[in-house]
Amino acid sequence: MSLISVLAMLVILKARVPTVRRSANMGEERKPCCANTFHENFSDLAACHAPSILVRSQRLTLQISRILHAGYFFKTGDTQIIFDPIFESPFSRNCFAYPEVRFNETRIRSLKLDAVFISHFHDDHCSMESLNWIDRDTPIYLYCEFEELRELVQSLGFRNVQSLQVDQEVMIGNFKITPLLALDPEIDTLFHVRVGELNILNVVDSWLDPSIFDRLKQFAPWDLVLWPFQTMRELAVLDPRRAEPAPENLPPEWLDQLALMRPRLVIPSSCQFVHEAWSWYNHALFPITYRQFEIELAVRLPETQVLRLDPSKTVFFEGREPRVGVALDWVKLVEDTLVDYDYRPGQEIPSTSSIAQRFPDLTKQQRDAVRAYCEAGILKRYAELGPTNSGYFDPGRIWTLAVYDSNGIATHFQYRLQADEIKRLHGEIVRPEWMTEILAVKLYAALFEGEALSSIYLRVNDFSGAPEIEDALRSVDVLEDPLIRCLYEGSVASYQKAQLKRILR
Numbered sequence: 001m002s003l004i005s006v007l008a009m010l011v012i013l014k015a016r017v018p019t020v021r022r023s024a025n026m027g028e029e030r031k032p033c034c035a036n037t038f039h040e041n042f043s044d045l046a047a048c049h050a051p052s053i054l055v056r057s058q059r060l061t062l063q064i065s066r067i068l069h070a071g072y073f074f075k076t077g078d079t080q081i082i083f084d085p086i087f088e089s090p091f092s093r094n095c096f097a098y099p100e101v102r103f104n105e106t107r108i109r110s111l112k113l114d115a116v117f118i119s120h121f122h123d124d125h126c127s128m129e130s131l132n133w134i135d136r137d138t139p140i141y142l143y144c145e146f147e148e149l150r151e152l153v154q155s156l157g158f159r160n161v162q163s164l165q166v167d168q169e170v171m172i173g174n175f176k177i178t179p180l181l182a183l184d185p186e187i188d189t190l191f192h193v194r195v196g197e198l199n200i201l202n203v204v205d206s207w208l209d210p211s212i213f214d215r216l217k218q219f220a221p222w223d224l225v226l227w228p229f230q231t232m233r234e235l236a237v238l239d240p241r242r243a244e245p246a247p248e249n250l251p252p253e254w255l256d257q258l259a260l261m262r263p264r265l266v267i268p269s270s271c272q273f274v275h276e277a278w279s280w281y282n283h284a285l286f287p288i289t290y291r292q293f294e295i296e297l298a299v300r301l302p303e304t305q306v307l308r309l310d311p312s313k314t315v316f317f318e319g320r321e322p323r324v325g326v327a328l329d330w331v332k333l334v335e336d337t338l339v340d341y342d343y344r345p346g347q348e349i350p351s352t353s354s355i356a357q358r359f360p361d362l363t364k365q366q367r368d369a370v371r372a373y374c375e376a377g378i379l380k381r382y383a384e385l386g387p388t389n390s391g392y393f394d395p396g397r398i399w400t401l402a403v404y405d406s407n408g409i410a411t412h413f414q415y416r417l418q419a420d421e422i423k424r425l426h427g428e429i430v431r432p433e434w435m436t437e438i439l440a441v442k443l444y445a446a447l448f449e450g451e452a453l454s455s456i457y458l459r460v461n462d463f464s465g466a467p468e469i470e471d472a473l474r475s476v477d478v479l480e481d482p483l484i485r486c487l488y489e490g491s492v493a494s495y496q497k498a499q500l501k502r503i504l505r
């Protein structure tokens, strides 16, 4: 979710802004359990499948427990594996588990795992703080085109770190795990997990490449699909003034893809976090609710059962039959309630000045470092980047950078940008043709602590420009923002490097 390189984010942008039509079926009532095998919650599921608990079978038993976000624990016989471990709340700086959880560090440190699989390099999937709790003899299977990340995991002390390749199967005990081609293979992968007669698709955060559709059909009906159920408005929140409200329906291609698989059971996966309690992102970032996901699946795939699997919760398979199992004892829900998202497209967007007052002040030394960057460092960095795709800055534009202290007071820096040239302007503040607002504390964190774009509350072009400026802005990608480019373009694993520095200190 959070983003290391601007290029990576650009790819995500292309892939993740689907055009979504409103479905005619949205108002339909859900039907009771077993009429269409739709389950409101765990107790419904348990009641529905209670008879299966009584059937003792020689067939293999599989345990799947949710850790958090895209983190899962799989166990069959003596073999235990984990996907995308996250044992932190908040993770990625300001992603708070939703519902809230606690992790038992001692118990996690004593786990004897046969493998850990990591689907991609984003900090909500590959976090050094979480990996730090895992036994260093555990083999780590990492999907990442940057060799540097593999080396970082090794420098945390893991002796066996393997690179995953698309379509190259890995055997761990009775598990056969095959990474599949995602739409953005330079970013992430998804996993086909085979164990006994079961076929499970862990989609993680990915969007599916059409070349895998034949496989989806070939193994239908799938026993279980872990499906990321949210479209995140991670770019819309950077420029809320110009962002269109998001559809609150599932992208139709998701339903088409799920229909190819005809899964018996679907777990709405990934996501599972909110931001700081005061944050406007809580009503802006996630347009789809769990409820909406359940309704649309019930309409399109009435045979498919949807199961909310909150952190710690477990589903067992004995043969093909799923049933609810005992929760993990090393992940504890603080409150066992069915939460849901609350998207409010009409909400008032707080100013960057008011957000800045939520955060502590920098020390004098830190303030000086931020000022030095805005006065000099940024000039050198910008000149290295090269011109943007849209050419918006080619004719020469005034860029204002406003840096807010903890009193909500801004210091303004002005520059003239022309293609890849930058010049600082002194004197009177003139009307901007591009504007970036950021908190001093977050600019410092992005520069020196590897903080990602997703948590720094950066705001782009929060002004209404002259008609010709507004017109020109329409064709510019928000990621052409000069500060975003200076902070994130071409940087790999800054978040993990900063984590490692803290851990190994």
Ligand SMILES: [Zn+2]
Binding pocket: 001, 069, 070, 122, 124, 125, 205, 270, 271
């Ligand atoms: Zn994620």
